Amino acid sequence: MSGVNRTVNAMHPNETAINDFVDGTSDALERTSVEQHLATCVACRQLVDDLREIKRATGALESREPPPRVWGRIERAITLERDADVARRLRADGASASLAGAGTTQEPAEAGRLQPSASDNVKKGPYPFSSESSWRKRGTTLSWLAAAAAIVLATLVGLRFMPGRHEAGTPSTVAQTGSVRDAAQAIESELRLAEAHYEKAIKGLEQIANTDQGALDPRTAATLQKNLAVIDQAISESRAAVRSQPTSEPAQQSLVENFKTKIGLLQDTVALINEMRKGNEAGAARIVSGLKQKGN
Amino acid sequence: MAAAGDLIARCQAGDVEAFEALYRQHAARLYTLACRMAGSPEDGEDLLQEIFLQAHRKLGSFKGDSAIGTWLYRLALNHCLDYVRSRQAKMNRLTETLDADTSFEPTARRDTPIARLDLERAIERLPEGCREAFVLHDVEGFDHKEVGKLLGIAEGTSKSQVFKARMKLRSFLRGST
Numbered sequence: 260m261s262g263v264n265r266t267v268n269a270m271h272p273n274e275t276a277i278n279d280f281v282d283g284t285s286d287a288l289e290r291t292s293v294e295q296h297l298a299t300c301v302a303c304r305q306l307v308d309d310l311r312e313i314k315r316a317t318g319a320l321e322s323r324e325p326p327p328r329v330w331g332r333i334e335r336a337i338t339l340e341r342d343a344d345v346a347r348r349l350r351a352d353g354a355s356a357s358l359a360g361a362g363t364t365q366e367p368a369e370a371g372r373l374q375p376s377a378s379d380n381v382k383k384g385p386y387p388f389s390s391e392s393s394w395r396k397r398g399t400t401l402s403w404l405a406a407a408a409a410i411v412l413a414t415l416v417g418l419r420f421m422p423g424r425h426e427a428g429t430p431s432t433v434a435q436t437g438s439v440r441d442a443a444q445a446i447e448s449e450l451r452l453a454e455a456h457y458e459k460a461i462k463g464l465e466q467i468a469n470t471d472q473g474a475l476d477p478r479t480a481a482t483l484q485k486n487l488a489v490i491d492q493a494i495s496e497s498r499a500a501v502r503s504q505p506t507s508e509p510a511q512q513s514l515v516e517n518f519k520t521k522i523g524l525l526q527d528t529v530a531l532i533n534e535m536r537k538g539n540e541a542g543a544a545r546i547v548s549g550l551k552q553k554g555n
Numbered sequence: 556m557a558a559a560g561d562l563i564a565r566c567q568a569g570d571v572e573a574f575e576a577l578y579r580q581h582a583a584r585l586y587t588l589a590c591r592m593a594g595s596p597e598d599g600e601d602l603l604q605e606i607f608l609q610a611h612r613k614l615g616s617f618k619g620d621s622a623i624g625t626w627l628y629r630l631a632l633n634h635c636l637d638y639v640r641s642r643q644a645k646m647n648r649l650t651e652t653l654d655a656d657t658s659f660e661p662t663a664r665r666d667t668p669i670a671r672l673d674l675e676r677a678i679e680r681l682p683e684g685c686r687e688a689f690v691l692h693d694v695e696g697f698d699h700k701e702v703g704k705l706l707g708i709a710e711g712t713s714k715s716q717v718f719k720a721r722m723k724l725r726s727f728l729r730g731s732t
Contacts, residue, residue, distance in 0.1 A: 317694055320694065329600055333611075
């Protein structure tokens with residue numbers, strides 16, 4: 260079998276032959292035939308040189324450092340997840356105690372009302388990293404933390420409202436219901452539900468941020484307030500756009516993105532407050548730097 | 556090795572500082588993988604957060620059969636692949652035909668080495684499907700057979716997608732000079 264017939268079309272080597280040649284995985288026959296072609300074809304020679312340069316540059320790519328805010332978010336999520344789990348245990352204990360007429364633990368209402376996707380992501384069994392005694396000791400402060408945990412967890416891992424996701428299913432949905440209006444109403448209703456969850460998450464975070472905002476220096480606090488005002492304005496505008504065009508995917512997308520931005524900023528604010536309280540200047544500086552990058 | 560074992564034990568005991576140390580050791584590599592697979596730093600951030608939250612939940616089951624870095628990498632790769640699959644299912648555009656800019660017409664020669672930033676941006680611009688195959692093959696070093704298994708495509712399709720990605724990159728990078 261001729262290598263030329265196998266690897267070369269009428270004019271140039273085919274993509275497999277070029278790829279294998281660049282990767283150095285051609286067999287001897289193929290390599291010779293490509294080399295012979297390259298000796299006379301400027302275009303293919305340039306192609307091979309370019310692909311080799313891309314391969315070299317790709318091999319030399321370095322790792323990228325994630326923005327500092329990512330660890331802050333992970334740390335908060337871990338804490339909230341743990342506290343939600345502890346609260347769940349307490350609630351279970353409270354339920355047992357109430358059977359005996361002694362159920363005094365405040366119900367962490369939201370923890371039990373996560374969306375299915377959120378609760379699926381929250382560990383259901385006993386928290387493996389926490390001892391029995393430690394969670395019992397912390398029980399008294401956990402009711403509000405559990406509520407916040409539920410709210411924020413819903414945002415962090417559960418809420419997956421995807422504007423336009425009805426698009427692919429729209430024809431069959433419409434066929435099934437026989438009405439475009441029904442589909443539009445379904446989208447609108449789902450958006451309203453997502454909006455309510457985002458607002459709940461925002462409210463919870465605002466409560467935490469407002470309570471402790473004294474920990475921030477006045478300039479940083481003013482900058483954060485200014486940024487929040489800008490986002491609020493954007494939320495108002497995109498909400499108005501959704502109200503006037505409920506099925507518009509860009510309008511829905513914009514509203515959801517603005518909610519996410521606000522939640523992100525509030526999460527950063529809470530993280531910053533935590534770092535300031537811990538006296539971790541380096542951690543606080545990393546978050547402020549992230550906030551500045553976002554503001555630019 | 557003993558230090559790594561100690562760190563894992565502390566993580567498994569619920570020490571968040573130890574988990575932060577583990578994060579600091581491995582985040583850059585996994586973030587880079589996530590950004591390149593997802594095609595954007597924003598999505599990469601979200602993926603990294605989810606990867607480490609999942610790692611935190613699952614660390615209790617880590618038995619030390621492999622290095623912690625390998626364990627985290629597998630977890631991260633699976634997470635990225637799930638993300639890619641769900642997005643591809645939504646977008647339904649895994650395969651795209653080779654278009655005009657992948658043909659190899661004689662062009663002005665590129666005499667300068669490719670800048671790292673240009674290449675990173677160009678990789679982000681690659682179409683879904685070929686970007687993942689390219690990242691897994693050319694960046695992460697999997698062979699086409701492995702790429703095929705990971706992405707659920709034929710080995711030949713992996714080759715074709717990687718070629719397509721390289722041609723697209725060539726086209727993008729030629730435009731950036």
